Amino acid sequence: MKQQGQSKQLRFDELFRLLNFCRTVESEGTDPFDVDVKKFLATLKRYQPKWRSRDELLLDAEALAELARIIELQEQWIRDRSHSFYIDPGLLELKLKLLEPQRLAAAFMSAWHPILGLDRLTPERLQAGLAYWHALLPFGERGAEFPQPSLAEVPFELDELIALNLLAGQEFDDALQALLHELQARGRIGYYEFIFTDTYAESIKRAYLTSYLVSEGMAELELNPLEETVFISPRERAGSAAARLSVSRSIPLAVSYEAWVTWTRRQRNHEREQSVS
């Protein structure tokens, strides 16, 4: 019995080692052909009939997914190498180390086609700047416009809401899963298009749940400040290595009543147009 447990542990260790190796290749960008895919597959095939529990099968599936990613990287690697200006990295690295900075700079200048652009102030812009200046309150007075909220009075953390019996843990999980399934079904979609529904209260609830989907790495936000658009899409692998490694940052998104009203009006117009046509 003890021996059986030991061999099971050995199998786990080997799979984890292989998985970590694949992830290192993926994150460091090293040669994906360092992974012996054939051998890895043979190992998986050998162990597969011995897996019984759900965890074991999940590990097996994760290993297969990782292997597929490595094969994708190998394909990309070959494509890059077949690119017209592929040069042996070792040779180039040596050349770069030997070259004088002046010659490197000269090479860059010869291959450089700078963007042409001018920065000019127009009278209209100066006027707008002046208007802004006039409208601006003195610095000392502006603090009062944005009073700091009292943290003690806003128990918006999930644990606190559960503790106050405002929300049940299971209920929250179910709602989260339902929203995730909906997002998966709808695919990449405008953020506001996704969260807004018939009622403003429901829209706020969806925005709150959506923030959890994003924070937990189950969904991804795509911001385009120039176009002022925000898209949301389900992550292919929830809680994947990429999601875990990504740098966390706060993204403030206003869900104002006015925006909801505009959205509902647009929806109604759209429906009306559709019914007419």
Place this chain on the structure above:
Amino acid sequence: MDETTEESRTRAERKLKRAAQLLFFRQHRNPGVKGWELKRALGEDYLEVLGVLDAALDKLGMAVKRIEEEGGGGEEGAGVEGAGAERDRFMIVLKGPLLEKASGERIDTIALLSATLAYLMAKQGKAPRKVVEEFLGAKFPQQRVYFALDRFIKQGYLGEDEKALFIGWRTRAEVDRKALMDLILAA
């Protein structure tokens, strides 16, 4: 009939001027104008207008360049034609290489940028920042390397993602990468 032709010519000229103004004068922090902005300002036929502008600039040694946004395959197009242009960025670049000094940058900064780009190109366009820092650290003080890399990222020559550096949109717009590699190898 003549009046209509005259009208359409005036309209085309006006659009051409507007396109030149939009592309020559900065609208945002980053140079260039998005396709959807040009469409809004010039109309549905904005790609045709840009084509005419490109032909006009060609005589002056300049060109309209179209750059695909990051994550969209990372390829730049010569000229303006092609589908899916609304999300792309358009800008005017010098066509031929510069003969004289045209930048106030220090020679060692240009050398750092040149070496970084060549190194990244050799690594299929992406490498961990730490590795690049170590590589550049062989010739420059670490502190100088950190600042230079941060500046290149800010300027758009490099991109940074999960502690890895990659070729930025501005390099794709401004640098003839094949020529750079050839020149480095031939030096």
